[in-house]
Amino acid sequence: MKMNAVRFYAPENIKYxxxxxxxxxxxxxxxxxxxxxxxxxxxxxxxxxHPVLIKKTPSGFGHEFAGVVEAVGKNVTNFVVxxxxxxxxxxxxxxxxxxxxxxxxxxxxxxxxxxxYAEYINVPERIxxxxxxxxxxxxxxxxxxxxxxxxxxxxxxxxxxxxxxxTVAVVGIGTIGLMFVRLAKLKGAKVIAAGRNPLKIKLAKExxxxxxxxxxxxxxxxxKIMLSLTEEGKGFDAAIECVGLPEIWERxxxxxxxxxxxxxxxxxxxxxxxxIDTRRLHYDELKVIGVFHHTPQxxxxxxxxxxxxxxxxxxxxxHVMPLSQTEQAxxxxxxxxxxxxxxxx
Numbered sequence: 652m653k654m655n656a657v658r659f660y661a662p663e664n665i666k667y668x669x670x671x672x673x674x675x676x677x678x679x680x681x682x683x684x685x686x687x688x689x690x691x692x693x694x695x696x697x698x699x700x701h702p703v704l705i706k707k708t709p710s711g712f713g714h715e716f717a718g719v720v721e722a723v724g725k726n727v728t729n730f731v732v733x734x735x736x737x738x739x740x741x742x743x744x745x746x747x748x749x750x751x752x753x754x755x756x757x758x759x760x761x762x763x764x765x766x767x768y769a770e771y772i773n774v775p776e777r778i779x780x781x782x783x784x785x786x787x788x789x790x791x792x793x794x795x796x797x798x799x800x801x802x803x804x805x806x807x808x809x810x811x812x813x814x815x816x817x818t819v820a821v822v823g824i825g826t827i828g829l830m831f832v833r834l835a836k837l838k839g840a841k842v843i844a845a846g847r848n849p850l851k852i853k854l855a856k857e858x859x860x861x862x863x864x865x866x867x868x869x870x871x872x873x874x875k876i877m878l879s880l881t882e883e884g885k886g887f888d889a890a891i892e893c894v895g896l897p898e899i900w901e902r903x904x905x906x907x908x909x910x911x912x913x914x915x916x917x918x919x920x921x922x923x924x925x926x927i928d929t930r931r932l933h934y935d936e937l938k939v940i941g942v943f944h945h946t947p948q949x950x951x952x953x954x955x956x957x958x959x960x961x962x963x964x965x966x967x968x969x970h971v972m973p974l975s976q977t978e979q980a981x982x983x984x985x986x987x988x989x990x991x992x993x994x995x996x
Contacts (some may be wrong), residue, residue: 655996657977659712662700666709666974670769673986675724678776680783682736686792687767688715689984689990689992690800691825692853696982711766713977713994714740717786717795721771727779737795737800738774739782739950740764753838755946756806768977769994781969782947790958797964801953802945804830806840807916809949810942811889815839818881820906821861824851824891825916826967826991831916832859833962839908843874843880843887850969858966874905881908891916897923904931912938967991 652672659665675681693713704714713788717737720730726979730736743758744748750758766772774783786795806901813819819835821828832855835842845865855861863880867873878884886908892899895917903913904927931937945953953975956962971993972980980992 654770655974656766657712657974658772659705659707660709660764664697665697665712665978667977668937670764673773674985675722675727675773676776677725678727678779679724680720680727680730680736680779681722681772682718682719682738682772684716684718684767684772686717686796687713687769687994687996688796688800688968689980689989689994690715691827691984694981694984697978700757703942704765711769711772712987713767713769714763715796715799716767716772717792717798724776730779730783730785735786735790735792735795737786737792737798737954738764738806739799739945739953740767740780740880740949741944742775742778742947744777745781745849751806755948756944757957761795761944764899768974768994770974782911782950784951784954785929786954787958791965793968795954796955796966796993797957797962798950798953799945800831801956801962803827803942804834804949805949805952805956806945807891807942808834808915811891811914811942812910813840813889818843819842820845820887820890821855821859821893821897822846822876822890822903822906824848824855824859824864825893827916828891829859829967829990830962830964831856831893832861834956835891840888843867843877845847849960850987854966854990858963860930874902877906885909886911888912889914893917895919896926900925901927903967904928904937907937910937911935911939912940915926915939917939918943927931968993971995973979 720734743755745759747759844861889912891914985990
């Protein structure tokens with residue numbers, strides 16, 4: 652049996668081609684993909700590869716998807732053929748040093764899954780057991796496919812303890828930043844977002860519910876404008892960076908008040924460094940956190956937020972394209988002409 656799939660061969664070298672459909676092994680489930688989404692991580696991988704996600708080539712590509720169980724391997728008891736499902740792109744081992752401390756996102760043996768840009772995908776046993784969810788009949792596959800990216804943001808918000816009435820800044824309003832805006836609003840915060848793209852600025856209000864959106868292209872000193880929107884100009888209670896550039900990380904330290912929190916969520920290129928004003932960090936008692944990935948708990952919380960309608964993720968889909976145009980879709984995201992592209996096998 653054959654299927655069409657996008658295969659990663661090297662940076663900026665992906666191919667839409669015919670490949671084998673493999674029978675599910677013990678504990679595995681084969682899913683017929685009904686919806687797949689582009690992702691910023693996939694874009695980074697397309698541009699420069701990924702030492703963790705792509706360990707050998709050619710490789711499956713893409714990781715945000717939802718679909719229907721088409722076949723099950725031996726000893727699968729929690730899913731049957733015909734189930735509508737969404738699966739995360741990883742699952743922790745549950746046995747390593749970090750898992751034993753409940754830090755499942757930092758698992759030393761995280762098992763990752765790639766291959767969502769295809770007609771079918773085999774979900775590994777560990778993910779089937781720990782990080783795959785049966786979805787409601789009235790929830791679209793398109794919405795369900797957002798569980799993985801939203802789970803990362805749920806994790807990020809959970810680590811921040813945002814209180815009702817606080818003022819929060821979100822810098823960088825791609826998909827992740829927009830979801831941070833929405834979740835911060837659900838916490839009851841006043842949210843000021845900052846970005847450059849007109850489409851994203853519009854969505855920060857219409858999807859996220861931002862109280863103010865700063866167009867960074869219009870100001871030489873946007874930090875001053877943003878600070879003027881905080882109480883007495885003292886600075887934000889919390890600021891979230893969703894760009895992933897060292898120079899933006901550094902600017903975040905100018906935005907928060909004494910005792911404020913900075914969430915450096917956007918991952919920078921390995922090996923890069925930043926300069927920090929040690930006086931501010933120490934004497935102003937700033938709290939600085941990094942947040943990586945998600946856990947089975949946050950994946951399920953993301954599903955509940957989507958299925959309940961509290962986060963209307965479908966608004967983030969700006970384009971629908973066939974799977975054969977995956978490379979074009981990624982380039983559109985890179986050029987900020989699209990937010991999320993729904994790829995249909």
